[in-house]
Amino acid sequence: MSNPVQIYPIEGTPHPERPFGLKDLVTFATGMVISSAVFSLQAPATAFAGRAAWIAYLVAVVLGFITVIPYFLVTGAVVYKGGDYALVKLGLGKLPSGLYIWNYIVMNLAFSLSAAAVSMYIKAIWPAAPGRIIAIAVIVFFFVINIMPVKIIKKTQNFMFVLLMLSFVIYIAYGITRLQPGTFDIMAPGYFRGGAGGFIKAITTLTFSTSVYVTVMNLGPGTRNPRRHTPWAMIWAACIILAAYPLMSLVTSNALPIEEVAGKTLIVVAQQTLPFGFFVFFVICGPFLAVATTLNAGFLGSSRPFEQATENGWFPVKFAWKNRYGAPVWCVFALFAVTLIPVLLTDNVATLANSATMVQYIVKILTLFAAWNIPRKFPEYWKSGLFGRMSLPVFYFIMSVCTVVQLCLIVMAMMTLTPLQVSVSISCMTVLSVICLIWFGVNRKKIDAGIKVEELS
Numbered sequence: 001m002s003n004p005v006q007i008y009p010i011e012g013t014p015h016p017e018r019p020f021g022l023k024d025l026v027t028f029a030t031g032m033v034i035s036s037a038v039f040s041l042q043a044p045a046t047a048f049a050g051r052a053a054w055i056a057y058l059v060a061v062v063l064g065f066i067t068v069i070p071y072f073l074v075t076g077a078v079v080y081k082g083g084d085y086a087l088v089k090l091g092l093g094k095l096p097s098g099l100y101i102w103n104y105i106v107m108n109l110a111f112s113l114s115a116a117a118v119s120m121y122i123k124a125i126w127p128a129a130p131g132r133i134i135a136i137a138v139i140v141f142f143f144v145i146n147i148m149p150v151k152i153i154k155k156t157q158n159f160m161f162v163l164l165m166l167s168f169v170i171y172i173a174y175g176i177t178r179l180q181p182g183t184f185d186i187m188a189p190g191y192f193r194g195g196a197g198g199f200i201k202a203i204t205t206l207t208f209s210t211s212v213y214v215t216v217m218n219l220g221p222g223t224r225n226p227r228r229h230t231p232w233a234m235i236w237a238a239c240i241i242l243a244a245y246p247l248m249s250l251v252t253s254n255a256l257p258i259e260e261v262a263g264k265t266l267i268v269v270a271q272q273t274l275p276f277g278f279f280v281f282f283v284i285c286g287p288f289l290a291v292a293t294t295l296n297a298g299f300l301g302s303s304r305p306f307e308q309a310t311e312n313g314w315f316p317v318k319f320a321w322k323n324r325y326g327a328p329v330w331c332v333f334a335l336f337a338v339t340l341i342p343v344l345l346t347d348n349v350a351t352l353a354n355s356a357t358m359v360q361y362i363v364k365i366l367t368l369f370a371a372w373n374i375p376r377k378f379p380e381y382w383k384s385g386l387f388g389r390m391s392l393p394v395f396y397f398i399m400s401v402c403t404v405v406q407l408c409l410i411v412m413a414m415m416t417l418t419p420l421q422v423s424v425s426i427s428c429m430t431v432l433s434v435i436c437l438i439w440f441g442v443n444r445k446k447i448d449a450g451i452k453v454e455e456l457s
């Protein structure tokens with residue numbers, strides 16, 4: 001079996017023919033993390049923390065980055081096809097990677113929550129709009145885009161990203177001029193309205209929306225200089241949301257009296273602070289394009305683990321079939337179906353999507369533990385990588401801090417879920433894990449143990 005990782009020079013662009021440069025990775029990473037959550041989660045954050053919601057978001061972004069650090073370090077050392085699934089395979093072996101990829105199906109239910117949010121935002125400017133039909137049309141549109149050439153996916157993402165950032169700037173610029181007295185006085189009335197417990201709940205609620213840019217590592221093999229560009233894309237995405245999220249939350253929780261906005265989305269603030277033309281632009285290019293960039297980047301990035309897992313034997317061979325543009329059609333279709341079906345069948349998409357949050361936190365423990373093993377298993381790549389001068393004791397200390405933070409977030413997140421959401425999560429994980437074990441028992445000899453170098457060259 002050939003070596004399962006590939007080494008690339010740190011300097012220069014050793015693969016200029018590959019589609020993704022640093023700028024492209026930044027737009028995909030940022031587009032993925034800026035989902036509808038940044039708009040919808042303002043409501044519970046202001047309800048829990050009042051005017052301190054922006055401070056909670058600042059803390060959440062920092063905590064989110066801490067949970068990403070293990071993958072930031074690993075992607076500077078090794079490049080592997082298949083993203084987080086391949087990381088689990090490299091670090092922990094066959095069966096854990098199978099359990100990961102089968103439960104990965106449920107983790108992508110979060111896309112349905114973003115798609116369902118389209119209806120709410122469109123109705124803010126067109127109350128009679130057929131929200132569900134528009135949401136379905138958006139899902140179909142990005143499925144079609146993602147089975148076309150990568151350059152079309154990339155250009156679409158870059159264009160939407162510029163408009164999305166412009167909408168943020170408009171909202172923040174107008175909102176800052178309307179800030180209420182005592183905005184920066186944490187002892188002012190309305191701050192920490194839920195006490196310490198409410199503030200912690202706000203941080204826990206928001207942290208989930210601050211680390212999804214890690215999915216950009218799934219695009220590593222298509223990157224011109226992956227061991228440099230992938231970690232830097234994560235850094236840039238983190239810096240962008242470190243500025244954008246707290247500032248948007250500052251406006252949302254302080255531009256109007258807290259009694260008027262607590263528990264409500266930032267659409268309420270936008271309606272009262274923006275001129276009508278800018279309000280329409282903001283809704284279309286803000287919340288709407290946040291959903292669009294998430295679906296576009298998500299369908300592209302999240303299909304890669306399925307593609308590699310199929311090639312390794314975890315799904316039927318035909319599942320990895322590619323069209324003439326090189327798109328893994330059935331893998332993208334699986335994400336399309338996971339996104340579309342909840343929107344078609346239920347109005348309570350949030351229950352399913354929030355259940356996926358618990359699954360994601362639990363299953364992500366596998367990728368975290370896999371990251372611990374990379375320097376030990378591949379010392380030559382670690383030493384020649386972006387962080388090769390970091391000693392192993394320092395690496396393990398950083399990993400220990402990240403692990404503690406991740407486990408604390410998991411515990412706090414579980415405490416906020418309802419019994420129904422916990423039941424749905426456990427049921428889904430049990431069923432999919434049993435299917436995985438049966439598949440592994442029947443096809444053990446057919447399941448490949450590694451990711452071949454020639455697949456990356």
